[in-house]
Amino acid sequence: MGLQAYLTLAAVVFCIGLFGVITRRNTIGILLGIELMLNSVNINLVAFARYLGDVTGMVFAVFAICITVTEAALGLAIVILLFRIRRTVIADQLDLLKG
Amino acid sequence: MMAGNGTLALAALLLHALAFLVLAVAAPLRRLGRPAAYVSILCAAGSLGGAVLSWRAHTGETISRLVWTWLPSEGQTLATVGVLADADSTVMLVLVALVSLLVQVYSLGYLSDEPPPALGRYYTYQSLFAFSMMGLVLAPNFLQLFMCWELVGLCSYLLIGFWYQRPAAQRAALKAFWITKAGDVGFLIGIVLLWRHTGTFDLTEMRMLADNGALPLAGLSVMMFCVYLGAVGKSAQFPLHIWLPDAMEGPTPVSALIHAATMVTAGVYLLHRTSWLFALTPDVLAIVAWVGAFTALLSAVLACVQNDIKRVLAYSTVSQLSYMMAAIGAGFSAAGFFHLLTHGVFKALLFLGAGAVIHAVHSNDLADMGGLARRMPQTAIVFIVGALSLAGLPLFAGFLSKEEILGATLAGGFMGPFLVLIVVAFLTAFYMFRVVFLAFYGAGAPAAAPAVGAGHAAVHDAHDAGAHGHATPHRVDEPTASMLLPLWVLALLSVGIGVYFTFVHPEPEFTSPAWLMPLAVGSAVAGIGLAWATYQRRAIDAARLAAAFGPIYRGALKRFWIDDLFERVYLQVILGFSRLIGWIDRYLVDGVLNVLSAWTVSAGDDMRTMQSGRAQDYVYGVAVGLLVILLWVQFG
Numbered sequence: 001m002g003l004q005a006y007l008t009l010a011a012v013v014f015c016i017g018l019f020g021v022i023t024r025r026n027t028i029g030i031l032l033g034i035e036l037m038l039n040s041v042n043i044n045l046v047a048f049a050r051y052l053g054d055v056t057g058m059v060f061a062v063f064a065i066c067i068t069v070t071e072a073a074l075g076l077a078i079v080i081l082l083f084r085i086r087r088t089v090i091a092d093q094l095d096l097l098k099g
Numbered sequence: 100m101m102a103g104n105g106t107l108a109l110a111a112l113l114l115h116a117l118a119f120l121v122l123a124v125a126a127p128l129r130r131l132g133r134p135a136a137y138v139s140i141l142c143a144a145g146s147l148g149g150a151v152l153s154w155r156a157h158t159g160e161t162i163s164r165l166v167w168t169w170l171p172s173e174g175q176t177l178a179t180v181g182v183l184a185d186a187d188s189t190v191m192l193v194l195v196a197l198v199s200l201l202v203q204v205y206s207l208g209y210l211s212d213e214p215p216p217a218l219g220r221y222y223t224y225q226s227l228f229a230f231s232m233m234g235l236v237l238a239p240n241f242l243q244l245f246m247c248w249e250l251v252g253l254c255s256y257l258l259i260g261f262w263y264q265r266p267a268a269q270r271a272a273l274k275a276f277w278i279t280k281a282g283d284v285g286f287l288i289g290i291v292l293l294w295r296h297t298g299t300f301d302l303t304e305m306r307m308l309a310d311n312g313a314l315p316l317a318g319l320s321v322m323m324f325c326v327y328l329g330a331v332g333k334s335a336q337f338p339l340h341i342w343l344p345d346a347m348e349g350p351t352p353v354s355a356l357i358h359a360a361t362m363v364t365a366g367v368y369l370l371h372r373t374s375w376l377f378a379l380t381p382d383v384l385a386i387v388a389w390v391g392a393f394t395a396l397l398s399a400v401l402a403c404v405q406n407d408i409k410r411v412l413a414y415s416t417v418s419q420l421s422y423m424m425a426a427i428g429a430g431f432s433a434a435g436f437f438h439l440l441t442h443g444v445f446k447a448l449l450f451l452g453a454g455a456v457i458h459a460v461h462s463n464d465l466a467d468m469g470g471l472a473r474r475m476p477q478t479a480i481v482f483i484v485g486a487l488s489l490a491g492l493p494l495f496a497g498f499l500s501k502e503e504i505l506g507a508t509l510a511g512g513f514m515g516p517f518l519v520l521i522v523v524a525f526l527t528a529f530y531m532f533r534v535v536f537l538a539f540y541g542a543g544a545p546a547a548a549p550a551v552g553a554g555h556a557a558v559h560d561a562h563d564a565g566a567h568g569h570a571t572p573h574r575v576d577e578p579t580a581s582m583l584l585p586l587w588v589l590a591l592l593s594v595g596i597g598v599y600f601t602f603v604h605p606e607p608e609f610t611s612p613a614w615l616m617p618l619a620v621g622s623a624v625a626g627i628g629l630a631w632a633t634y635q636r637r638a639i640d641a642a643r644l645a646a647a648f649g650p651i652y653r654g655a656l657k658r659f660w661i662d663d664l665f666e667r668v669y670l671q672v673i674l675g676f677s678r679l680i681g682w683i684d685r686y687l688v689d690g691v692l693n694v695l696s697a698w699t700v701s702a703g704d705d706m707r708t709m710q711s712g713r714a715q716d717y718v719y720g721v722a723v724g725l726l727v728i729l730l731w732v733q734f735g
Contacts, residue, residue: 022719030715091715098712 006047013040027082027089031075038068105163107156108184108237111149111196115230118142122223129223132215136207139222143200143229150196154189161185164303166239178300183239187436191236191368194443198360199229201585205451206352208582209458221261225356228254232361236368240300241290248286248329248365252279255362259349271348278342282332289325293376296322302372309375320380326373327383334366334420337394341662343417344401347409347463351454354409358416359447367423367439374432381430388428388508392516392523395421399526403533404656407463408453411534415489416446418523425520426504429511431609438500441596445488445496448589452482455578455586456538465537472539475577479539481590486535488593490528490623495597499604502619506611521622528626536634 013036020033042061049057083089118139122129129135157163166181184192203225210218231250238244253276260272290300297305297314308314330336335343343363347354357363370377370387377384395418402414419442423435455478460467472479484495491501501524508517577583 018718018722022715022722092713094714095712098710 003047003051006043010040010043010047013037013043025090025092027079027091027094028076030091031072031079034075035068035072038064038071042068105153105165105182105184107149107153108163108189108192109165109182111146111153111192112182112230112233112237114142114146114149115199115226115233119223119226119230122219122226129219130216132213132218133207135219136203136222139226140200140203140207142226143196143203146229146233147193147196147200150189150192153184154193157184157186157189159186164239178242179240180243181239182237183302184237187371188236190440191364192233194440195229195232195236195360198443198447199225199232199356201447201588202352202356202451205355205454205582205585206350208579209352209454210350211579217261221258221350224254224257224261228258228356228361232365235365238302240302241293242300244369245287245290248333248369249283251362251365252276252283252333255279255346255357258353258357259346261349261353265348268348271342271345275342275346278339279332282328282330282339284328285325286329286332289322289327289329292318292322292325306375309379314379316379319376320383323373323377323380323383324386326376327370327387330366330369330424331390332366333369334363334424335394335417336366336390336421336424337397338661338665340394340398340417341665344410344413347407347413351409351450351457354413355447355450355454358413358450359443363416363420364439364443367420367427367435370424370427371432371436371439374427377427377432378430384428384430385513386428388425388511388513388516391421391424391426391428392508392513392519393421394418395425395523396519396526399523399530402530403526405530406465408456408465408468408534408538409450409463411465411530412446412449412453415449415527415530418527419446419489422501422504422520422523425513425516426507429508429513429516431503431507431511434500434503434507438497438504441488441496441500441593444589444596445485445593448481448586448593449485449489451582451586451589452478452485455582456482458578458582459576465534468538469541470539475539477577477583478586481586482539483535484590484593486531488597489531490627491524491619492623493597493620494594494601496593498597498620499600502611502616505619506609506615509611509615510609521618524619525622525626528623529630532627532630533634536630540635 017033017036017038017040020036021030022033024030024033042064045057045061045064049055049061079089082094086094088094118141121138122135128138162183162185164181164183166179166183168176169180170176170178203222206221206225210221213221228251231247231254235244235247235251238247256272256276259275260268262268263272293305294300296318297308299305299308305314332339346357349357377387398414398417398421402411402418405411405414419438423438423442426432426435426438455475456468456471457463459475459478460471462468488495488497491497505517505520505524508520578586
């Protein structure tokens with residue numbers, strides 16, 4: 001398979017993730033969407049590393065996965081705290097920044 | 100150019116400045132009162148000496164000019180200060196020095212009841228007043244003249260309001276200041292226009308231009324009219340004459356000073372000083388003559404109905420100043436200037452005499468006087484000398500100068516003003532001898548002298564000579580020596596000048612018809628006769644006489660509503676203007692700002708709905724924005 005297929009897959013995964021972030025009402029769903037978007041980036045990194053025969057991209061991908069994990073952990077922690085304070089995790093109701 | 104003679108005039112000027120500075124700076128000396136007065140009087144005496152010597156040295160065409168550069172500008176001199184001494188300015192200098200010295204001596208007695216600090220303040224102002232007037236008289240250019248002109252106005256404000264605790268005095272001082280200021284604005288505009296026209300402030304340079312015919316005539320009339328406006332304010336010409344009678348609120352010696360030598364004479368002096376400029380603008384001169392004649396008549400009529408002895412004299416000053424103005428307007432400013440000098444002497448005499456009476460009677464009201472000739476014979480004699488001079492009888496100071504003015508208006512071809520002035524001569528004699536008969540003759544008991552307009556005392560502001568407010572039963576005595584001495588000096592001068600000029604006729608610039616002198620003297624004698632018949636013999640009833648002139652009499656009691664008119668116009672104009680400004684501020688200026696702020700508020704209100712506070716909306720916005728940018732980069 002050529003590079004094109006991997007890039008297309010990454011773009012599709014990215015769009016699905018973005019769609020999830022924008023449309024999910026549950027905050028945990030939004031976090032999942034963010035995970036998808038980050039992983040599509042990882043796909044890109046790995047695909048280009050293979051294509052160019054350079055391991056730097058792979059190393060970057062490993063770092064990115066680590067950051068993704070910590071980000072997910074922090075995100076979930078925030079959601080739990082939010083739930084404790086507001087008794088809800090529905091994004092529409094979390095509008096304290098409303099002007 | 101004789102510098103030595105100029106120095107004398109300069110010394111006369113600076114002595115008063117010295118007295119002022121010493122008294123102004125040395126506050127402990129000033130608060131001592133009498134010693135401060137002695138310092139001021141000493142300087143005034145020295146100043147008189149310098150003025151007389153300088154006058155003797157400047158007969159004929161001698162001119163000394165001492166100037167220093169004051170404002171340099173681009174290689175040339177914009178303005179100078181100094182003295183310009185010639186025959187006219189030095190004789191005026193003598194008058195100012197003489198009257199201010201005599202007034203200062205007289206004030207020692209008149210203001211003896213004042214507390215020492217107030218007396219010191221009084222003499223400080225007096226010195227400044229004399230200095231400013233002398234600076235004006237000797238000014239070599241318009242700029243110095245204007246500054247001294249304003250200083251004179253300031254000093255008269257300070258001295259009219261000397262008893263500043265009294266509301267009437269405050270009002271009068273402010274009125275004098277503002278009314279003259281109205282004229283001064285015109286004067287300043289005139290000076291600046293003249294400077295643009297001729298390129299100089301200097302009187303001598305300007306005169307050379309005028310004599311060489313190098314002065315463009317276009318627009319000169321407007322400038323000279325503006326300069327004349329200044330004189331209208333200072334010399335109390337209609338319609339700005341209203342401040343002068345109110346200025347009577349000041350101490351009587353101050354009135355003498357203002358009326359005889361400083362302040363009001365400045366306007367006439369200015370017109371005389373610049374007569375060669377006015378000669379180029381006959382249309383302005385015609386205005387001067389007609390306004391002068393009108394003011395003379397108006398104020399003479401007003402003087403006839405006053406019950407306050409000082410107000411009679413005040414209106415008579417307005418009237419006599421207008422006489423001088425009429426002569427200047429007719430083109431013979433020397434005649435007006437001559438009358439200015441003689442008038443200075445006998446008007447100072449009359450005011451100081453009136454002051455002696457007020458000091459003794461403790462009232463300004465003619466109704467409180469009567470029969471004073473028996474109790475104050477010396478005062479009576481000098482006052483009558485002054486009255487005869489003012490009426491213009493032969494052998495007295497006013498005789499020749501008055502006749503010259505009448506001749507001047509006739510020679511200038513001003514028939515209307517001439518006839519008016521003849522009537523005024525009659526009225527002058529009448530109102531002066533009304534005062535003489537009411538105050539010095541007749542029954543001595545108070546309230547036994549029914550004046551014209553008794554019962555109509557509305558015009559008359561009740562003020563009893565200020566500081567002397569103690570109980571009414573008192574002895575009426577001759578004043579002290581310090582007051583009598585100036586009176587006698589002035590009386591002798593009045594007679595001396597009169598006798599001297601009866602025998603030594605100065606060369607007149609014009610020929611008057613032979614019938615003029617009998618006519619002038621006849622009208623004066625007729626006025627005296629009418630006053631005698633009305634107030635001494637009581638052959639003519641004063642009330643019936645008043646009734647014969649019904650509307651004029653009633654109008655005169657109300658000062659012909661001119662003061663009311665001023666007040667009304669002033670109120671209407673100022674209030675109307677303020678209301679207009681207020682409306683503009685409230686509705687236009689504030690309105691624009693209010694609309695702008697309302698727009699800002701509503702725009703903010705509309706925009707805040709964009710801020711939903713939901714994180715997903717923002718992500719959506721970022722995504723759409725990114726997409727748009729991507730598409731734009733790709734296909735734009």
